[in-house]
Amino acid sequence: MTGRPAPAVLPPSLRAWLGLIVALATLVVVVLGVLYAGHDKPGMVDRWIIQPTADSVRPPWRRVALAMDFLGEPAGAATLVVATVTGCLLLRRPRAAVLVVAGLGVTVGTATLLKHLVGRTIHGGNLSYPSGHTAFATALALVVALLATGRLGLDGTAGTLLVLVAALVAGAAMGWAQVALGAHYPTDVLGGWCTALAVIPATAWLVDRMADRLADRMGDAGRRERR
Template identity: 30%
Template sequence: MHPLEPSEPERTIGARDLTTWRSPVGRWLRRVFGALAERVRNTDLAALLLLGLAAAVAVGGTVVAGEIYAAVLTDTGLALVDQPVLDRMVDIRTPGLNAVIATFSATGGTLWMTLITAAAVTGLCLLWKRWTPLVLMVIAVTGSLAMTIAGKRISGRARPPLELSIPPPETSASFPSGHSLNSLVIAGIGVYLLVSHLVSAVARAVTVTVGVLYAAAMGLSRVYLGHHWLTDVLAAWCLGLAWLAVVITCHRLWLTQHRDHALGPRPEPNPEPSPG
């Protein structure tokens, strides 16, 4: 099998077939993607085109979200939750806890996150003899970085006061939290890749739990350190989850189209008749 073609484990998560679309929206997306793939005569190119369009929409959405976010904070006082939360974080700080959380938070920075992700992706590519981990991760991270940069440039939101933050200080805009957004996307793609290859339901549950806890802890660590407001982190989580949904949906469409070419189109499941 060519390393760019989908393998059998990629198509399922436990008993769930990722190439089966049960919702009306899913079936509509399947038809649209199938038509695009036939039009360009290349499933891989169709997936890249769809992802490119989705990424442009995501970045545009981030810009709009930044504008709305700033207006909402100004007009409704939503930011009133930020200062009390930061004050509480300052109250519970200890030298030992500061060191532990600062070290953990550093794993979500550019250097360490790049090294850790590169090592993990390389290991999965070699283990599975597939390019899927690399391709999905590059696409996901490129999109999340673009969203982070766009959001920071548009919002220009000031970070918490330096006297309340733990060194080293951050200089870029506060919205959205790049550590929170990018770590969620990277952890999410990693979990998605792993659960499709894990046979044990317990192992899948543990993997999902670890991924969720890591992303949550990374976001909260940024608030604890005084590098971000809580609302920066909440917004980053929302943006990251939305982008994850886009990337995973596009991957499922790609899997479906490859399966249809190999086996012939599968009839779409009929909605269950309503009782009575």
């Protein structure tokens, strides 16, 4: 049985640009991790940003921040993952569904591992770098943007712009909530954002590679059976 191959989750036209972004994001994550390893206080950039905002947000914006924060908690995150996977399957994009689970899992796992490796803390011992909430929100936005890019058939420039704008909006929204609630330093948020930017395109490329190889093997098996 043969048919059209499943659409790639990482459109070929985006691979060069996103490859560069992966490299830059990885560099930022590493540099910030080294700079703030073992720290328990805000850095200069953090002090400049958080002094007027941390723990000062008031209703109704505090409720908005709390709602954003909930979406990064296990219950909220699981709901978003299930809804996104369901949407991918309804759109007949099985690779995208795999990327949702694998990409978000690797992103959150990477952020958790980095927290223990870097050892930066906030509020008396809570590991803070990078922000897992920001990494999750950015990763989900990246997956949805990649799916939209493929379905709309956008070229490299337009597709890359859509992906970056989606990542920026989601990361900024969740990052604002984390800083406003005093849960993270701004540089933790930047680290979480870059963690997603480093992980999701690389995971999408791996999903495509594995899916293509599986399709080739199934095609070879089908041809041998027909003989």
